[in-house]
Amino acid sequence: MSGILYFVRHAEATGQEPSARLTSKGKQDAKDLALFFQEKAINMILSSPYKRAISTIEPTAELLGLPIEQEERLMERCLSPVSLTNWLVHLQRSFADDSYSLEGGESSHEAQARILSVVNSLTEPTIIVSHGNLLALLIRYYQPEFGFSEWEAMGNPAVYELCLKERKVNLVR
Numbered sequence: 001m002s003g004i005l006y007f008v009r010h011a012e013a014t015g016q017e018p019s020a021r022l023t024s025k026g027k028q029d030a031k032d033l034a035l036f037f038q039e040k041a042i043n044m045i046l047s048s049p050y051k052r053a054i055s056t057i058e059p060t061a062e063l064l065g066l067p068i069e070q071e072e073r074l075m076e077r078c079l080s081p082v083s084l085t086n087w088l089v090h091l092q093r094s095f096a097d098d099s100y101s102l103e104g105g106e107s108s109h110e111a112q113a114r115i116l117s118v119v120n121s122l123t124e125p126t127i128i129v130s131h132g133n134l135l136a137l138l139i140r141y142y143q144p145e146f147g148f149s150e151w152e153a154m155g156n157p158a159v160y161e162l163c164l165k166e167r168k169v170n171l172v173r
Contacts, residue, residue: 044125
């Protein structure tokens with residue numbers, strides 16, 4: 001494997017449901033991302049099937065003349081199949097114990113393996129658009145110190161660059 005992968009956390013959205021749309025700020029940020037990627041040598045765009053992820057990368061795809069390939073393995077991590085009022089407590093615990101999961105939910109280890117199965121299949125410059133928790137777990141694979149507080153600090157959108165040869169991740173936007 002050689003080259004560069006870009007991990008993009010979706011732009012600001014109106015909610016967490018799969019059909020949530022981008023806010024006005026999110027739409028502008030999506031346009032700005034296209035300018036950021038304009039001079040990058042990108043061959044492929046993979047996105048979570050969630051509306052907010054696809055909408056984040058649509059301007060880039062249009063500018064680069066590339067299709068957006070929806071990838072189910074990039075969808076939001078399921079912490080619990082039921083709504084939780086104290087979800088943040090459970091999320092923090094899942095960063096401390098990567099095997100911790102709620103009934104019907106996905107552990108950090110399981111979610112990380114899911115997104116790694118996507119990354120490990122790539123060999124060319126690609127943009128991967130997904131969600132904060134899943135991307136944090138991916139970054140954590142390469143940088144074990146990346147934890148709950150780093151997840152909390154992630155922006156919407158945020159762009160991380162992975163140099164496959166060096167196996168190092170850097171925040172680039």
